[in-house]
Every structure is written in structure tokens, then in C-alpha cells.
Amino acid sequence: MAITYTSGEQVEVYRFSLPATVLIPLTAVFLQAWLPLRLHFFSIFDLPLLVTIGFATARRSPLTGLLTGSFIGILQDALTHHPIGLYGISLTVVGFGASSLGIKLDVENAGARFLLTIFFYVVHEVMYFTIARGLIGLRMASSWPHEVWSGVANAMLGVLIFMLFDRVKQRT
Amino acid sequence: MDVLGRYRNLIVLVGVLFAQILGLAVQVRRTTDDEPTRLIRIWAVDAITPLEKVLVGAETSTSNVWHNYFYLRGVRAENRDLKQQIERMSLEQVRMSQDADQARRLQALLAFKEQFISKTMAAQVIGSSGSELSRSVYIDKGENDGIKPDMAVITSDGIVGKVLRVYGSTSLVLLINDQTSGVGALLDKTRLQGILRGTPAGEVVLEKVMSDENVPVGEMVLTSGGDGIFPKGLLVGRVTKAAPGSDLFLNIRVRPAADLSKLEEVLVVTKIDERQAEPDQTGATRAVDILAERLPGVPAKPADAVKAGTPGTAAAAAATTGSDGEPKTALPPTAGGSAAPAARKAASPSPAIPSLPSPSLPSAGAGSGTASPTNSAKKATATPISASATKVSPKPVKAAVEPKPQPEGEDSPH
Numbered sequence A: 001m002a003i004t005y006t007s008g009e010q011v012e013v014y015r016f017s018l019p020a021t022v023l024i025p026l027t028a029v030f031l032q033a034w035l036p037l038r039l040h041f042f043s044i045f046d047l048p049l050l051v052t053i054g055f056a057t058a059r060r061s062p063l064t065g066l067l068t069g070s071f072i073g074i075l076q077d078a079l080t081h082h083p084i085g086l087y088g089i090s091l092t093v094v095g096f097g098a099s100s101l102g103i104k105l106d107v108e109n110a111g112a113r114f115l116l117t118i119f120f121y122v123v124h125e126v127m128y129f130t131i132a133r134g135l136i137g138l139r140m141a142s143s144w145p146h147e148v149w150s151g152v153a154n155a156m157l158g159v160l161i162f163m164l165f166d167r168v169k170q171r172t
Numbered sequence B: 001m002d003v004l005g006r007y008r009n010l011i012v013l014v015g016v017l018f019a020q021i022l023g024l025a026v027q028v029r030r031t032t033d034d035e036p037t038r039l040i041r042i043w044a045v046d047a048i049t050p051l052e053k054v055l056v057g058a059e060t061s062t063s064n065v066w067h068n069y070f071y072l073r074g075v076r077a078e079n080r081d082l083k084q085q086i087e088r089m090s091l092e093q094v095r096m097s098q099d100a101d102q103a104r105r106l107q108a109l110l111a112f113k114e115q116f117i118s119k120t121m122a123a124q125v126i127g128s129s130g131s132e133l134s135r136s137v138y139i140d141k142g143e144n145d146g147i148k149p150d151m152a153v154i155t156s157d158g159i160v161g162k163v164l165r166v167y168g169s170t171s172l173v174l175l176i177n178d179q180t181s182g183v184g185a186l187l188d189k190t191r192l193q194g195i196l197r198g199t200p201a202g203e204v205v206l207e208k209v210m211s212d213e214n215v216p217v218g219e220m221v222l223t224s225g226g227d228g229i230f231p232k233g234l235l236v237g238r239v240t241k242a243a244p245g246s247d248l249f250l251n252i253r254v255r256p257a258a259d260l261s262k263l264e265e266v267l268v269v270t271k272i273d274e275r276q277a278e279p280d281q282t283g284a285t286r287a288v289d290i291l292a293e294r295l296p297g298v299p300a301k302p303a304d305a306v307k308a309g310t311p312g313t314a315a316a317a318a319a320t321t322g323s324d325g326e327p328k329t330a331l332p333p334t335a336g337g338s339a340a341p342a343a344r345k346a347a348s349p350s351p352a353i354p355s356l357p358s359p360s361l362p363s364a365g366a367g368s369g370t371a372s373p374t375n376s377a378k379k380a381t382a383t384p385i386s387a388s389a390t391k392v393s394p395k396p397v398k399a400a401v402e403p404k405p406q407p408e409g410e411d412s413p414h
Helices: A019-039 A040-044 A045-061 A062-079 A088-103 A110-137 A144-168 B003-004 B008-029 B037-069 B077-109 B287-294 B301-308 B313-318 B342-348 B361-367 B373-379 B384-389
Strands: B113-128 B136-139 B152-154 B159-166 B173-176 B183-185 B193-198 B204-206 B222-223 B235-244 B250-258 B263-274
Touching: A019 A040, A019 A045, A019 A062, A019 B037, A019 B113, A045 A062, A045 A088, A045 A110, A045 A144, A062 B008, A062 B037, A088 A110, A088 B008, A110 A144, A110 B008, A144 B250, B003 B008, B003 B222, B037 B136, B136 B159, B136 B287, B193 B263, B263 B287
Parallel strands: none
Antiparallel strands: B113 B136, B113 B263, B136 B173, B152 B159, B152 B263, B159 B173, B183 B193, B183 B222, B193 B204, B204 B250, B222 B235, B235 B250
16 A cells, blocks of 8 residues: 555645655754754753654654655754664654544644643653663663753744644644 | 555655665764765765855955055054064063973973974865754865865964864864864863863863863863864963863863854864974074173173183173173073074084073983083083174163064965
8 A cells, every 4th residue: 555645544644745845854853953952951942852743743644754754864864973773663653653642632732732742742751762772872861851841942932833733734 | 666656755755865865874884084086975065165165365455445545444453453462472472482482492402392383375265064963164266276184273363273074175174062072182281181072062062071181260271182183272262150060071162262153264283294393593582692682791701712711601701791700600601691503503512501590400410411501511612702702792672572583375374
């Protein structure tokens, strides 16, 4: 079966145009690499993660969600000096989970989006830290206050980004 | 078939995860970075960095226009302050050049090999890795510009990191505060050596310094040259905390001199020369020369007087006699104080020995098989002395600290 960016199984299923599908992830990875040099506080945000969650919940196709997450994660990995796959694995799981959850939950309102983003932020951090420590042997600096603050900040930014997505997504 | 269709999504998920874990394991197994850069990295860098270059270029141009044409308020006051600073630094330079020359002569005596940064290339920081776990930045110079892996990256404040990966027109620089980086370092005053590493939180620590050592807060940390990447003596930062660690070593925190979170322009050290230290044969910056030139009682001997004098007395007397006629024991007999370099060269077969300001050191040179100072002094009766003796008249100190002309083709030598 051909892999598409849409699914006919659910009523509220959206698709994105090809330029949006390619440019939005690229822009997210670009901004994540460029902005923290100018605005240091921006490093607490994780734009590629938010884009993965946004795409996955809108399309509501687990297959498409995991592939999108995998693509964005590998792209993010390629810019670091660590082995490729750290972000890839983590975002693959997030993409799959977000799209699977999106099928069962109403993710159209801001409150649900806020909670969903916090949840998947934690999933992402746990996955990433586990892989980094378990497979690569990297030491991690974890601070709960920082993680909580970072999760809330990402969720707030996520709500805004998903509102932008609402403008570019197309109903199938 | 029905089962496959039902669990299709899960099967694909497991397949994708398995492929990535397998790829990760293969990469982790790699022990060196010698393998060619993976195609996927090249694609990603080629997709992201051109836009970064454009934006950074536009930002720089706008900033230049603003700073060069519009934002000129306070320039006069700044200019005045800078002039005062130059005067202070000129005086400082006189003192430092004397110290440096003395150190060079001692190094030559001991046959030390020095490392010199002979060529650097300025580069602009255009982006980061985008991950807090990977503290690295991209610069706008790559293989096409002659950048190679393991080149040192510095700023005027201190060291920054090393080139890790090189692409066509960009390079990835691993910062010293990354947990996978390591730099050979030493403490400035105590000369204790250690390994500088980054922590997961992005701090810099100096490891492997024994806990029974005393490391004062504020002490400067320099590169030791032991890593083969950074030349010895570059500033790393200052000690901010030194406390006993859990094991036998001290837990020393270092604040990097270069602000690693606000990097804009850096210098890539593209060429390091290693050569044996040689004493400065020009004689222009020697401490003893400057000292002798400043002595008010040193007369300028005419050439004929020198020729008529007993062997070794003309130059030696001018150099070793002060205004009161007392011999200056700080100056070796053959040092020639104010004598010209040609005279000094002729005075001794070993150029390092006569130029020593310390009276104890010539004997070390004599012991090593070279001519003794006395013999050198006797040999100094050759005609070059008469020529040099006419140059006894004081020279301005400024001439002594004039920077040497830089070799052509060098971007910004240090």
C-alpha cells in the first residue's frame, strides 16, 4: 500500500501540501540551529519536536507520524556530532504515539494540545536520555525544575504553532 | 496476511526502530573519526547552512552599516580612551618583550622546541548543532578554504574548540565545554597539568589534578600543548572553584575566557610552526641593551679609540661600566651591552651564551662544551667591535618594541 500523508479512516483527518510538508520541518531544524546563537534562551525550546507532534496529531496516521518523526529526528541528528539515530529513534516513537493518540482524542482545542505537548515532551526526554546514556554512554545533566519549566514553555509554544498549522492544513 | 494488516503500523514502527538502533550500534562501534563523513550529514548540512550563511551575512552587513555610519555617538571619547590604552600597553610591551627575549635565550640554551601559530583564518559562526547535548557550532569556512579536522579554533580572548568535521564550505567545531572534548591544560603559576573537559551541563572542569595540591581561585589556565592540537600557552580561562573531589583528584571548575555562548567570529589556526628557540639576534629588544642605552654615563666611543684599546676592553667596558665606573656584574663580559649584534655574533661561537643577562648562566654554557665567556671576550677584539662601538648612543625605547613585519600571506599571525 502506498504511504500517503492522509488517512480516510477518521473524519477529522488533515493533510499538508508538499511545500509545507518539506519546508516546515526544514525551517524548524534551521531555526533550532540558528536562533539559540542569537537568543540564548531559545535553547529550551524544541521546535522539531513540536513540529513532529503537530504533524502527527493533524494527520492521525501512525505510519505517517512515525516516518515524519524519523525524518525530522535524523535531520536533527545529522547536525550534531553524535551518532545519527538519537533524535531519530526518539521522534519516531513520539510521531507514532502522537498520531495514535490523535485518533482517539480530540486534539482540536488548546487545552488538549497543551497537555498533549507536555506529555510527549516528557516521553521524548525520557527516550532521548535513555538512548543517550544506554547506547552512546553520554552523561546527562538532568534537573527537574529545568525540565518542568522547559516542558511548560514548549507546550505554550506548541499551542501557538498548532494554531499556525490550522491555517495551512487542508481537510481531506 | 490478516495479522500483518492488523499490526501493520506496529510492524513498521518496530522495523524503523530496529534499523535505527542497528545504525546507531554500527556508528558507536566506530572508534575513529577517520571515516568519510556520512552522506546524510552532508545533505543535512547542505540543506541548512546556506540559509544560515545568508542570514549571518545580511546581519553582519546591517550591523556594519549601523556601526560604521549611524552609531557614531561617543566615538571621540572612545578614541581618547583607546589612545590611553595604547600608551599603557606600549609600556607593558616593553617589559614583556624583555621578559620574552630572556625566556627565548634560556629556551635556546636548553634546546627547547617552541610552537608558533604562524597562520590563522578568520571565520564566522553561522549556526549551532541545535542540541544541548552536542555543544558544537558551524563556521563558514570549510575544505575549500583549507580547513582540516583537528585544527584549533580560538578567539582573541581564549581557546574555543577544535574542528571536528569539515564539509565543502562549512565546518563543525567542537567546543571545549562539550563533554566529549578534551584539552591538555596547565595552571599558570603552579604549573600543574591536567585535562580540561566539558560537563553535560556545559561547564568546563580541569581534571586529574591531585587533591593535595593548592589551586587558588582566579588562577589562569593555559593550554599545555600536550594534546597536539592547541599550541602551548594559549589562554583557556580562570579557575572559579577548586574543591576536593570524591576521588584523589581536585574538582576544579574553569570559566572559559572566550564566551562560548556568544561566539560570532573565530580564528582557525591553520598552521603551527615548530622550531627550536633562537635568541633574537637583532639585539633591539634585549633587556641588557635597553638598560645600557639608558645608562647616562655610557659614552659613545669613537671608532679609532676602540681600535686602539686593549683586546676586549672597548665594547666590554662600555657595556660593563656604569656611570660610576663600577662594573655591572649583571652583564656578562662578552654581552657587549650596547654593542651591535654583529659584534656579539663575532664575540662568541654560540650566540645564546653571550646574550645571557645572568652571570651564572655562562658557566653552564661553558660546561656544555662551548667557549667560555672569557675566551669569547678575547675573541671579541675583531674589527666588528669598532664598527659597533659607534652605535653606543642611546636609541629610543620605542624602536626596541617596534613590531616585526609580518610575513606575507598570513592572515593574522600570533
